[in-house]
Every structure is written in C-alpha cells, then in structure tokens.
Amino acid sequence: MLDKFAEELREQREKSGITIQQIAAKTRIDKKFLEAIDQGNFSFLPELYVKAFIKEYAKVIGLDEEETIKKFLIAREGKDYNEVLEQEKLEKEKLKEIKKQETIQPRQTVKPSPVKSYYDDSLNKNEQSDSDRDKMKLLYAAIAGSAIFIIVLLYIFVFNKTDEIIVEETPIEEIVSNNSQRFEEETTNELTTPVWTDSLVLEIFSSETTWVNIFPDNAQPVEFILYPNSARKLSAQNSIAATIGNSGGVSLKLNNNPIEFSGRSKTVRHFRIDKSGKLEYLNTPPKSGQKNDREH
Template sequence: MGVGERLRDARMERNLTLRDISNKTRISEKFLENIESGVFDFAPEPYVRAFIRSYARVVGLNPDEVIKQYDAEVSALKVKKEEKPAVKKIEFDIGTFVSENVIWIIGAVVVLFIVIIAFVGLGEGEKKVVQKKSFESAVEEVSKGVKKEVKTEIKAEEKSVKDSLELKVISTDSVWISVMIDSSTVKEFLMPPNISLTLKARDNFNFILGNAGGVKFILNGRDLGSPGRKGVVLRNYIISREKLEKINSTPAP
C-alpha cells in the first residue's frame, strides 16, 4: 500500500472528506487529490513533505513513519526513471532497399516530375492573370488591405483593454495563493518569501490567501499593501477595475 492509499484509507475510516482535510490543513483539495493518487511532482519537494505531514496528523497517523514511506517511494521512482532501455541498432542496407522497392522509387520520381511541371505551368498562368488585372481590381485590393490594417488596430486595442489590469504579487513570507482571473481562469501558487509574480486581467482578480499577511499587491504601479494579518486565511479578496478607478481618482500622497 502506497502513501496516498494509506492516507486515503485513514481519512475514510474517520469519515472525513477531502474538503474536511482541506479546511483543517489549509491545503488545496486539488493537492490532496494528487497526494492520494501518488502524484508528488505538483509542487517542490519541501512543500509536498509538509503537506503529507499535515495530512497524516489530521487522520491520526505518525507523520515520521509516513514521511519515511514517502521517501522510499520517491527513491524507487527515481531509480526507475534513471534506468534506460537498451537501444536496438538498426542496420540499413541501401542496395537491398533499392532492389526491393525499385518500382515504387520509379513511380515516385514520375509523380514528382509531373508535380513540378504542373507547378511551373500554374505559376505562368498566375503571372498572366496578374498582368490582366484592371485598375478597379487594384483599388479593391488596396481597400481590402486598409480594412485589414484597421481590424488589426482594433484587435490590438481590444487586447490592451483585456490586459489593462496588471497586478504584481510580492511574498514577504511563505504563502499559498489561489486566484480566479476574470471569473474564469483559476491559478494556484506556492510562494516562498521574497518572490514576486505578475498577473494580468481584464476586470478582476478573486483571491484565496493561506497567509494574508505574507503577501502584498501592487496594482498598475499603485501599492495596495498587505490585505491582512500573518497566519490569517482570507477568502474572496477581490481586486477589480473599480478599485483601480477609485485609486486613480485619489491623489497620491
């Protein structure tokens, strides 16, 4: 029985759900699912070990014993990855290949020759068509080109609006972050101290913070500070376009 199965069985014996474990340990349910499935590469090893210890305590297992089993499993996986299968050498006899496939080779040469002739003929035909183009056709093509450039400019403008919110996240302590961008895309991060990342959105960011005092935000160059105290779990913390407009309307000190 692997570490993941052992933790899952202990959880089920206590009639606990993954959400119960998540609420008690502040570990994402997604991470807990990975651990129970024996997938340990979802985060740096120190974090995985800390998650497994916390999980083991909640379900009544000895954390040290579970970590020893985890170390053994990880070592076994590393050994399997390092083992490389023997590569079978393939010898290629060109003379035998030609003699056995001479008909196919001749056919391929003939087809290639026909394609080249057709391509050359098509090119000449296109040149004649270009020479016969009227003044009106040329004007129409120029007009299409202008319309295409205008559409490109509009798309560039839409993109600038889409990415108009730029949020810099700076960790001052170890912190776990889950953020929903524009009510659609969800991202999760494990940030050690003194690390920064930049997020972009059209309308808003909605955060869950495992350590509200371990992070601070800078929105489009304006310092928002820290959203809470250290060790506090903060949910539904929203940074939106309205917040940016309110900040911009307030004179900087």
C-alpha cells in the first residue's frame, strides 16, 4: 500500500509539472529524502521526520496536507486508504441524514388534562393552621440561629484570643510560575549574541536537514527541525539532554566554545551535557525527569 501511496504522490507531482529539484528549493529538504519519498522508501528517518517531509511535499504539489498524512498512516498499516476513507464518508453522510430526519419530524404536543377545582372550607382551615405552625417553626429556627451566631462571636473575640500571626499562603499557581524552568530559544540564519543568564548555552549548527529533540534540565522536551545552513540556540541551568536524528549533519558549541561531537549521517544520537560542560553519550533516548544509561 505504501508503493501505491508513493505512486499517487509521484503522479500528482508530474501532473503539476513540478520536479524534485523544485520541491527541494521551496522546502529546503534534502533532495535525497524527497527522492526516497518519490520511490516509496519511507524508512530513511524516524516517522515524525518522515511525516513532516510528506506534508511539505504534498503542500508544494497541491494536495491537502492532513488528508495526505491520513492516507500515509492507513497505507502504513497495510490497508486500502481509498476504501477506509470512503467508508468514513458514508458513515458521516448516514449520521447527517439521521440528524436531518430528527429535525424534520414534528414534535408531538401533549394537551394538559383539565384540573377540577372546588372549595372546601374545612380544608382551607386546615391549611391555615398548618401555615401558622410553619411560621412558628421558622421563628424558633431564626431565634436558635441567632443564639448560635452570638455564641460563636463570643468564643472568637473573648475566649479564643491568641498572639498567633496569620500568614497568608501564596497561591500554588504563583509558586509554580516563579519556580518554572527558564528555557530560551532563538531560530535564525544570522546569529546574534544575546546576554544569557543560564549556566549552559548550547548552539546547534546544521549543515543538513536534521530533527532535534531537546530536554533542558530534564524538563518537558522541545522538538524542532533544522534545515541546511541554519542554527538554534538553547539554554538551561544544570543540564541539557538531546536526541538528534541526523547526527552527522550537526556541530555543537557550549557557551560559545566548540565541543567535540561524533555523529553519522542518517544516524540517531542521544547525549547529555552537564553543568561542567562534560558531554556523555546515552544508550536510550532521554526523557523528562529521568536519567539515562551512559554508553560504555
């Protein structure tokens, strides 16, 4: 099914009169990755990376990006995406028709039955008596409530004097906001030199299209794609962990000093840099709040 999917992409591209080179120029995606998509080879990089490239490819040749990704995911499971999408369309139309029928059908109105009324003097007297008793109960309840209120006030102001100082608690939202990890990032082809307040400032330079996943101080990850001849600067207080998809296409600087980083083209690499500037390679991808095993 992936071959069929790739064939449809290729046919649409040729029908639009667009070449692989033109797509590469518009999207800044490496030509060899676009050729792999054109040939039905979708295993050249991690899935997230591939989906991003397919979206850009579809956009340039005039296809709906979200529908194209949906077809790719269905084809990856070995299913005929045309049949699946057609079935979904039929189910939506059927549901729409049911709602339409419910709207058209008139609502049945129920006529209220006539209420028979009569006057009974004895019943009226009983009701009056019950009303008087209810008023007395309310009066007694009000008196009791007032007495309790007075007792509570006496206890607070007379019997419960204390020199204890009451400290207003800071809302939890404010504490979380004040103690959240700072994370600054800058994406530009012409790098500037801002003033950084954090201990670690990592610059990633990319000579090829590269997927990056960064964990500053073991916090939530920041994921992005670097295109050829671009860079990104990130900062943290104590440590930076990262996963780089195309590790052979990047070089690193820590606090404006180059650091030695070994990677290979089309190979994923995991690493961590601590406050001392030491770089350690990891066996597994880093996760938020978790320390990973080092390579031996």
